[in-house]
Amino acid sequence: MTDIKMIATDLDGTFFNDQRQVNEPKFAALLDYFDRHDMHFVIATGNDQPLVDKIFAPFLGRFDYVMNNGAQVSTRTGQHLREAHFQASDLPVIQNLIEGQNMHFRHGIIFNGVHDSYMLRDYIEVGDLYEDILWYFPKLKYIDRISEIPEDETIVKVIFSADPDEANQFITLVNANYQENYHATTSGYGAIDVIPANVNKATGLDFLLDFYGLNASQLMTFGDGFNDLEMLEYAANPKSMPNGDTYIKDHFPQAVADNNHDGVLDTIVQTLNITL
Numbered sequence: 001m002t003d004i005k006m007i008a009t010d011l012d013g014t015f016f017n018d019q020r021q022v023n024e025p026k027f028a029a030l031l032d033y034f035d036r037h038d039m040h041f042v043i044a045t046g047n048d049q050p051l052v053d054k055i056f057a058p059f060l061g062r063f064d065y066v067m068n069n070g071a072q073v074s075t076r077t078g079q080h081l082r083e084a085h086f087q088a089s090d091l092p093v094i095q096n097l098i099e100g101q102n103m104h105f106r107h108g109i110i111f112n113g114v115h116d117s118y119m120l121r122d123y124i125e126v127g128d129l130y131e132d133i134l135w136y137f138p139k140l141k142y143i144d145r146i147s148e149i150p151e152d153e154t155i156v157k158v159i160f161s162a163d164p165d166e167a168n169q170f171i172t173l174v175n176a177n178y179q180e181n182y183h184a185t186t187s188g189y190g191a192i193d194v195i196p197a198n199v200n201k202a203t204g205l206d207f208l209l210d211f212y213g214l215n216a217s218q219l220m221t222f223g224d225g226f227n228d229l230e231m232l233e234y235a236a237n238p239k240s241m242p243n244g245d246t247y248i249k250d251h252f253p254q255a256v257a258d259n260n261h262d263g264v265l266d267t268i269v270q271t272l273n274i275t276l
Helices: 011-015 024-036 049-055 090-099 130-137 164-175 201-214 224-232 246-251 262-270
Strands: 006-011 040-044 063-067 073-074 080-083 105-113 115-119 140-143 155-162 181-188 191-196 220-222 237-240
Touching: 006 011, 006 201, 011 181, 011 220, 024 040, 024 262, 040 201, 040 220, 049 063, 063 201, 073 201, 080 201, 090 105, 090 155, 105 130, 155 164, 164 181, 164 191, 181 224, 201 220, 201 224, 220 224, 220 262, 224 237, 224 246, 237 246, 237 262
Parallel strands: 006 040, 006 220, 040 063, 115 140, 220 237
Antiparallel strands: 063 073, 073 080, 105 115, 105 155, 155 191, 181 191
């Protein structure tokens, strides 16, 4: 096996336990090992950097970023390698596409920007996941119409949640008919991300691999949902989570434990045969 030099992990359902926490002492010890062996740890998530930095504040400067499902890529030292985004003219098209499917929203449409994120006031308190989504977007700004998004804002992702069957139908519709402009993916349970075409965690990781002079044969990835599919397919050493989506865990080797039992960290320790 080629030496593993980069390890990338999803967060929710993968690196996070169900309380959105990680084993910080074990993670710190692993990062110490990575530092000594010129290795790279990557948070590869559908979330944006302010949330990641808040959660991992004790570890800032010790990991690289693939954010918003590959739309943004940054190194641990703050060098920005990628920023894929929508044009302003895309936003009403995407809004109409979503609202035209007559889905039952579990939370309303959010336009996720580099500086801020925005929700139309019509979606305030809509859906059973409205309060939950505020954990991810604590400074969410409310607008009456898309035209109120500032001109200097850059929208990298449009998200919403619907009933899972409706969400899957929407994904199929977008990826079959609008693939030249948009890509739709899910982290599961009806959560949908619409991102620019050719954006995913694998294409994001490619920027980091190029930056560090590495290749996919030196990459291990961990994921539990369909927004992890491309990076699992891309890496020479993919690992699915035992608690993950059935398709994902049936098609990729599984981690040694689930997300509630340090599955990512313990799989790394066992695979690399290291002592923390």
